[in-house]
Amino acid sequence: MLTQFSITNYPTSIKPTQEFCVEGYFLFPNAYTIKSSFPVEIETKDKITLFNKYDVFAKVICFKPTTLLPESKQYTLNLSYLNFPNPTVFQKDLTITTQEYPDIMDVRFTEEINNNQILEFSIDYSGNHLNYFINLEDYEAPCNQESSTILCDISSLSLIQGYDYDLKLVSKYNGVLIKELKIIPVQIRTAVQIEKSSIKNKSVLQDKNIYEIDITLNKEILNTYNISIRDDSDGEVKLESSVVGNLLAIYPKEEFKQNTTYYLKLNDLTGLDGSTLANEYVLEFSIDDGPKISWTNISNSFSTSGNIVLAFNQDIKNPQNIKNYVKIDSSTNYSYSIYKNQVTINPSSSLGFCKKYTVSLAKGLVSNTGLIASSGATYSLKTTCKRTVSIGTSVQGRSIYAYYLGSGSKKIVFFGSMHGSEANTKTLLNKWVTELENNTDRIPSDKTIIVIPTLNPDGIANLSRFNAHGVDLNRNFDTPSWVTGTYLKTDFYPTGGGSAPFSEPESKDIRDLLYRESPYLTLSYHSAAGYVIPTNSSSAISKAYSYSQLSGYTYVNPGAEGSFSYDITGTFEEWAEGRGYNALVVELSSAYYDQFLQNSRAMWKMVEQ
Structure with a gap:
């Protein structure tokens, strides 16, 4: 029987997620009617049962909420016995208030953590309905609950080592956020890194x-x-x-x-x-593989008395018989030396003039660490085809060199740097010599090409238009217009033409060359008017037109007045024309760049015509 005095103890405050019990003396507990304002499962405990079937007495009735209850809210439980009409004696109302949801009591880790660490928290009580998560923006890691301890494995968040983060511990019920327990600032330890x-x-x-x-x-x-x-x-x-x-x-x-x-x-x-x-x-x-050649001095203009140098990508074992691996054609004998990564080949006799050789390296050469070359290499060597001749010396004793290529009877002369301030013409003609050396097969058999890159070596050395006597060499030729005093733009030079025609050794040297060789064409290079000017002959005029079209420089008629803004006297071209030589003045359009690519087609045209 239930009376208001049958209940000895019950909680007035319960946890929203936990089971709670009412204690008392309950006769025939199955005869009780219990009404609750929240859904619960009811269980009698500490009871007496007859015949393993009939419950006749119990001391405890327990209530287990089947859903998460709101926190800090009052609820009523009504207990009645056999629906007796006397509510005072046979009924009892119990008022119960829910506590706040669980909160963090302790954080059991330091602020510096690893990105695969399990974070441990303690909460003030455990419950059945709440789930816990560590949140980072849109990502979350589930936690496990062991009694009042929360364990959160953060490895699934893929936190970057060495970075700082603000993590949140939250509780959820059926996926719905219930409570944000704490924001935890953490620093992820720097990763293990390879420094070197x-x-x-x-x-x-x-x-x-x-x-x-x-x-x-x-x-x-x-x-x-x-x-x-x-x-x-x-x-x-x-x-x-x-x-x-x-x-x-x-x-x-x-x-x-x-x-x-x-x-x-x-x-x-x-x-x-x-x-x-x-x-x-x-x-x-x-x-690496065995030794490979990384550099060699083999070229298309190799000296007939030069040593062949083979530099390898690794040091060469010394001693070893290089002749087992390096051959120069089949008949050229040589001595050799090895120093670190370099093998120097010294032919026993001079190589032939303007002759092609094959230098072959067989596989098998051994490095000083025991690596063996698994492949060889072949190089084509051609000895120089140019003959170097000194045609005279300057005022200060510098040699003036002419380079001869080809062996035909028809000769063509190219010369530059008559004015030392026009050094780009020297560069142009040096490149022209290299071009000819690399393409000797292209030189017509009936032609000889004579190239003088520097007619005024003192002017080049002294960065001066004039030679060492202060004479403008292109005003020192024996022509009707020759005078001692000359002009350059508005500047007057009292002795610019020299003391007499051909008073200078350099102008004599180019004069004597033309006397000896009788070229069919001579080209004198200057800068920087961008002109091609021929002497007054049909052959020179025709060639000047061709040169102009191929180079892009402006064609100027022979003797045209106004091409330059100052008087020009005693020039090489005036002298050449008076002696019946065909000549072109080629003025580059730049005072600095050699413009070889712009001129090379025209230069070949002058040779091949």
Whole structure:
């Protein structure tokens, strides 16, 4: 029987997520009617049962909410016995208030953590209906609850080592946010990082024997990790390793193979502080092939008395018989020397003039580390085809050189730097000599080409238009217009034409060359008017038109007045025309650039016409 005096104890305040019980003396507990303002499951405990079937007495009736109750809210439980009409005696109303939802009591970790750490919290009480999560913006990691301890594995958040974050611990019910318990600022420890390696990534090593590879880390690590070295065919290299502080030493236990790429891979490195290697570390390196030529002085204008130099990409074993590997044609004998990575070949006799040779290197040459060349190389050598002649000397004793290419009876002369301030014409004609050397097969058999890059070497040395006597060489020729005093623009030079026609050795030298060689055409290069001006003959005029069209320079009629803004007297072209020589003045359009590419087609045209 239930009376208001049958209940001895019940909670007036309950946790929204927990079971609670009413204590008392309850006769035939199944005869009670219980009305609750919230959904519950009811269970009688501490009871007496007859025949394992009939409950005749109980001391405890427990109530388990089947849903999460709102916090800080009052609820009523009504207990009645057999629906007796006397509510005072046979009924009892219990008023119960829910407490606030669980809150954090303690954070059991420091602010500096690892990105795979399990964070531990304690809450003031446990419950059945709430789930806990660590939130970071739109991402969350579920937590486990063990009694009043919350354990949160944050590895699924993929936090970046070395960064700071504000994490939130929240509670949810059926996916709905119930409470934000705490914002936790954390600093993720920096990752284990490789600071340097004794072998640089993608390096090419010239030794098959590598006894130790040292990896320096940014912090001390545990002696547990995964390491391997495999070649590009996935063959594994046997190795041992050790850790001392932040140094990981790797000891390969077998010889590496030449001409092979290897990959050293490190995984699962863990620092003493629990941080990890963020990504797999891969060190790529390769063992070089045997010696290969990296440089040689072999060229298309090789000196007939020169030594051949072969420089290799690695030092060469010394001694070894170089003649087993290097051949110059089949009959050229030579001596040789080895110094570090360089082999010098000294032919026993002079090479032939303007002759082609084949220099071959067979495979098998050995480096000083035992690498063996697996391939050879072949080079074409051509000795110089130019004959170098000094046609005279300058005032200060500098030689004036002419370069002869070809052997035909018809001769053409190119000369430059008559004015030392026009050094780009010297560069142009030096490039022209190289072009001719590289293309001697193109020179017509009936032609000889004579090139004088520098007629005024003193002017070049002194950065002066004039020679060392202060004479403008292109005003020193014996012509009807020759005068002692000359002009350059508005400047007057009292002795610019020299003391007499051909008073200067340089002008005599070019005069005497033309007397000896009788060229069919002479081209004098200057800068920077951008003109082509012929002497007054049909042959010179025709060639000037061609040169103008191919170079883009302006054609100017012979003797045209006003081409220059000052009087021009005693010039080479006036003298040449008076002696019946065909000549062109070519004025580059730049005072600085040699404009070789702009002129080369026209220069070849003058040779091939």
